[in-house]
Amino acid sequence: MNAIEIRNLSKSFRGMYAVDHLNMTVPQGAIYGFIGENGSGKSTTEKLICGHLVPNGGEIKLFGRDYRDAGVRVRVGALIENAGCFPGSSVYQNLMMQCINLGIENVDEEIQRVLRIVRMEDNANLKFKSCSLGMKQRIGIAIALLGDPALLILDEPINGLDTDGMRIMREILVDITKNYGCTVVISSHLLGELEKIATHYGIIRQGKMIMEMSAEEMDSRVQMFVSLRTADMQRAWLLLKKKYNDVRTEDGYIRIYDVDDVEEVVSYLMENGHIVSEIKKNKIGLEEYYIELMSKQGGKR
Amino acid sequence: MTKEMKFESPSFAQRIKSMLGVDFYRLFHTPLFYIFLAIAAIIPVMVSGMTTMTDPNGQTIELYTNAWQIISAEDSLYVIRGIADYANMNMVFIFGGIMVSIFIGHDYKSGYVKQLFTTHAKKQDYMISKSLTCAFAMACMCIMYLLGGIAGGLFAGYDFSVNVGSLVIAILGKIIMSLGWASLFTFLNIIFRRYFGISVASSFFFGTGILIIGVAAIIESLNLPTYVLNLFLYGSSVNACLTSNVGTLIVCTLVSASWALIYNLVGTHILNKSDVY
Numbered sequence: 001m002n003a004i005e006i007r008n009l010s011k012s013f014r015g016m017y018a019v020d021h022l023n024m025t026v027p028q029g030a031i032y033g034f035i036g037e038n039g040s041g042k043s044t045t046e047k048l049i050c051g052h053l054v055p056n057g058g059e060i061k062l063f064g065r066d067y068r069d070a071g072v073r074v075r076v077g078a079l080i081e082n083a084g085c086f087p088g089s090s091v092y093q094n095l096m097m098q099c100i101n102l103g104i105e106n107v108d109e110e111i112q113r114v115l116r117i118v119r120m121e122d123n124a125n126l127k128f129k130s131c132s133l134g135m136k137q138r139i140g141i142a143i144a145l146l147g148d149p150a151l152l153i154l155d156e157p158i159n160g161l162d163t164d165g166m167r168i169m170r171e172i173l174v175d176i177t178k179n180y181g182c183t184v185v186i187s188s189h190l191l192g193e194l195e196k197i198a199t200h201y202g203i204i205r206q207g208k209m210i211m212e213m214s215a216e217e218m219d220s221r222v223q224m225f226v227s228l229r230t231a232d233m234q235r236a237w238l239l240l241k242k243k244y245n246d247v248r249t250e251d252g253y254i255r256i257y258d259v260d261d262v263e264e265v266v267s268y269l270m271e272n273g274h275i276v277s278e279i280k281k282n283k284i285g286l287e288e289y290y291i292e293l294m295s296k297q298g299g300k301r
Numbered sequence: 302m303t304k305e306m307k308f309e310s311p312s313f314a315q316r317i318k319s320m321l322g323v324d325f326y327r328l329f330h331t332p333l334f335y336i337f338l339a340i341a342a343i344i345p346v347m348v349s350g351m352t353t354m355t356d357p358n359g360q361t362i363e364l365y366t367n368a369w370q371i372i373s374a375e376d377s378l379y380v381i382r383g384i385a386d387y388a389n390m391n392m393v394f395i396f397g398g399i400m401v402s403i404f405i406g407h408d409y410k411s412g413y414v415k416q417l418f419t420t421h422a423k424k425q426d427y428m429i430s431k432s433l434t435c436a437f438a439m440a441c442m443c444i445m446y447l448l449g450g451i452a453g454g455l456f457a458g459y460d461f462s463v464n465v466g467s468l469v470i471a472i473l474g475k476i477i478m479s480l481g482w483a484s485l486f487t488f489l490n491i492i493f494r495r496y497f498g499i500s501v502a503s504s505f506f507f508g509t510g511i512l513i514i515g516v517a518a519i520i521e522s523l524n525l526p527t528y529v530l531n532l533f534l535y536g537s538s539v540n541a542c543l544t545s546n547v548g549t550l551i552v553c554t555l556v557s558a559s560w561a562l563i564y565n566l567v568g569t570h571i572l573n574k575s576d577v578y
Contacts, residue, residue, distance in 0.1 A: 001306075028306070050419045052577040063306055071310030073422040084412035086327075093330060098416060100322040103315060143416065150306050153419075181306075 001064055003028045003151050003183035004049065009058030010207075011044055018044040020207035021058070026185055026200065028063070031177055033198030034187040035290060041207040042187040043080065046153050049185075050078045062151060074102065077144030080155040083136050084143070087129035091120070091139055094128055095146065102147035114142040117175065119168055134165040141172060152176070154186045158193055166190075170197050195286040203290065205297055222289050224260045227253040228269075228279040236274050243268060253278075316423060320430035323417070328404070328434055334441075337400040341393055341442035342449035345371045348388045349453030364388070368454025369463045369543055372447060373471040377540045379517035379530050390446050390475050391510070391538050394482045397439035398504030401486035404438075405431060406497045414577060424572035428487060428565045435483035436561075440476045447472060467545050474541025474553040481534045481557035482508070484564035491568045495578055510535030534560055 004026035011019040019041045026032045036042045047053045049060055049067060060067040062076065085094040092111060099107045115121040118138040123131070131139065137157055144152050154173075158166050174197055176182045188194050201218060203211040213221070229252070230236040237254050240247045246257035256265060262281050269276055284292075311319075328334050349371055352364045364385040365371060371389060378386045408414040417427060454461060486504045493500040513535040520527055530536030537556040540549055 047576075050415070051422060052415055052418055054574060054576055063308065065308065068422045069308070069310065070316065070422045071308040074311060074420050075306070075308060076419055078415065078419045080415060082412045084414075084416040086407065086411050086413060089330065097323050097326055097413075100326055101319055101417060102420060103311065103319040103322075150308075 001028055002026060002061075003030070003063060004032075004185065005059075005061040005064075006045075006049075007059045009045070009048060009060060010056045011041075011048055011053055012056055017207050019048065019055075022204070022207060022209050024202055024209055025212060026183060026202075028183050029177060029181060030183055030200045031173060031198050032183070032185045033191075033194040033201045033286075034185055034204065035191065035194070035201060035286075036187075036204035037294070040204045042204055043155050044207075045204065046078070046080055046155050046185065046187065050076060050080065050153055052080070072150075075148070075150040076153065077146070077149035077151070078153040078155075079137070079140035079144050079157055080153065083128075083140030085128045085136070085139060087127070089128060090124065091115075091126050091128060091131070092124040094139065095124075095143060098143045098146050104147050110146060114145045117145060117172060118142045134161045137161060137165070137169070138172075141169070145176065148180065149182055152182055152184045152186075154184065156188055157186060158188055158190055166193055173197055191287040191290055192285065201286070203293065205294070210297060211293065218286070218289070219283075222283050222285075223257050224281065224283050225255045225257045226259050226262055226265050226279065226281055227255045228265065229253055229277050230269065230274045231277065232274065236269060239269070239272050239274070240265075316421060316426045317429060320417070320421060320426045321433060324430050324434035325437075328438060331404070331407075333400060333403055334438055337396055337438070338441060338445045340396055341445040342452075344392060344396075345446055345449035346453040346456065349450070349457040349459070353457050365457075365459060367463065368450070368457075368459035368461045369468055371450035371453055371459075372468070373475070373542045374539070375543050377527070377531075377542050377544075379513065379527050379536060379539055380521055381514055390443055390450070390472070391535075393439060393442045393446050393475070394478070394510075394534075394538065395505060395508035397435070397442055397479070397482060398486045398489075398508035399501055400438060400442075401431075401435045401483060402490055402497070402501040402504045404435065405487065405490040405494070406500060409494050409578070410497070418577050425565065425569040427572065428484075428491070428568045431487045432480065432484040432561060432565060435487060436480040439479035439483055443472070443476050443479060463543065467543050470545040470547065470550050471541045471543055474545060474550055475538060477550070477553045478534060478538045478541065478557050481560040481564075482538075484561040484568075485534060488564040488568040491571055510538070513539075532556060 002025050004024060006022060006024040009019055009022045010017060022045060034042050048055050062072045065072045095111045096107060099110055104110050115124060118141050120138055158169050161169060173184055177184055198215055200214050202209055233254060237247060237249055240256055244256045244259060248255050260281055262279055266276050373389050374386055381387045485507060489503045490500045493503060513530055513533050517527060517530055531540045531552055537553050541553055
């Protein structure tokens with residue numbers, strides 16, 4: 001069963017489509033990286049799934065049920081734009097309110113459980129307004145995690161976090177999908193971070209889904225390349241261009257695309273009097289893949 | 302392997318219970334509620350305190366002849382002729398409107414409303430819960446106003462003789478009217494949810510009952526029956542006075558419940574058709 005199935009979803013604001021006949025499929029148990037430029041319709045789609053916005057048309061199904069079904073919506077957790085907490089109340093009180101809202105019985109235990117997951121068990125009595133941005137994001141996640149959610153919708157949860165905060169967030173997300181069977185939809189501009197955890201991707205542009213794929217499919221689609229440095233980069237580049245189709249210089253390296261035989265490249269250069277000072281085999285990352293896809297689509301980043 | 306998911310739809314009672322739980326928790330944990338309770342208690346004390354003051358000629362302001370007039374007028378006075386006709390428990394509905402605007406405004410300002418609407422697919426839950434919670438808060442304000450009125454009456458040395466039955470009906474009537482008023486204010490705050498200032502101003506405007514006072518003046522000048530004004534929240538609130546009878550209480554209950562139902566239905570419809578911001 002798919003956690004989310006969206007067909008022909010549309011939402012317009014003053015006649016302009018923010019989401020334009022969008023189709024989206026998120027398998028159950030996936031960490032779905034939702035990627036797109038600013039204003040591409042990511043947040044609007046997420047708000048539509050959560051029932052914050054009223055669609056102009058289309059269908060949203062969560063775990064095979066209509067998204068307005070009270071039974072399924074009570075199992076959705078969301079962090080969209082902000083944690084939705086009262087600044088003058090403590091972390092504990094904010095969590096308490098959501099526990100009551102969800103009808104959770106063992107409130108103290110549940111609050112301790114989610115605070116442990118987000119590594120904030122010692123901060124329960126802090127006022128929300130005194131928390132740092134990273135802590136607020138984690139509290140937002142903690143609130144979304146209350147009551148055994150089946151689906152988490154997270155809009156830019158890692159933005160503004162420091163390196164350690166990002167690592168903690170990554171670990172939390174992997175943990176909840178593995179141990180709690182939760183499905184996570186996560187949008188972020190930090191594609192490098194997303195790449196480390198996502199099992200599936202959806203790329204949205206101008207309100208339309210232009211590509212959906214699993215991480216395995218993504219791996220098979222991305223180009224392999226060999227990057228190297230020599231003493232005379234200019235001459236080496238001219239030489240390699242004679243033999244290989246796609247040779248570029250990027251970031252001080254020569255990159256030869258669609259080649260994975262390092263030995264062959266080294267031999268060829270040595271035979272022609274070049275000494276290779278550095279060489280490695282690689283594949284383009286999600287970010288580069290995304291940039292290339294966007295440029296093919298005629299977009300700019 | 303994916304975990305098998307079970308989804309049980311909560312019953313209407315379960316949904317309302319949880320939403321009410323949140324709203325009451327918030328109400329009791331916000332200083333706003335206690336500030337407005339204090340205001341409700343202080344106002345009648347201040348008004349009756351005014352009546353003990355003397356002007357430069359040594360004249361005392363005579364607003365009331367009886368302590369219970371601080372709570373309610375002697376008769377159903379739809380048209381205001383003096384401050385004493387107005388300065389009674391009906392003022393709670395003005396402060397109550399402002400309190401409801403702030404209470405609901407915080408939901409939107411903090412973004413908490415998004416948490417509520419993510420997990421509560423039925424928007425009627427929000428309308429019903431807010432109306433009931435705010436009605437409770439306004440009922441508490443009525444009680445505080447009553448206590449303040451008694452204190453003010455004692456302070457000013459007023460006569461306390463009264464028809465106890467009518468007094469109880471007047472107080473109960475106003476408390477019952479809190480439900481209709483709270484539903485109106487919740488409805489106004491749903492309409493103007495993006496504009497906090499307008500929410501407060503509209504709640505204040507309707508809370509004063511100025512529209513009904515204006516209509517009452519026209520009706521009176523045309524010698525038409527004024528009892529039709531009892532169909533409105535302000536009219537019924539004024540009708541709960543020190544000469545009330547059981548009929549008044551029935552009218553208050555019907556009017557309050559009917560307007561609460563209307564505002565809840567229309568408010569839910571608006572919420573269903575509009576985006577949450």
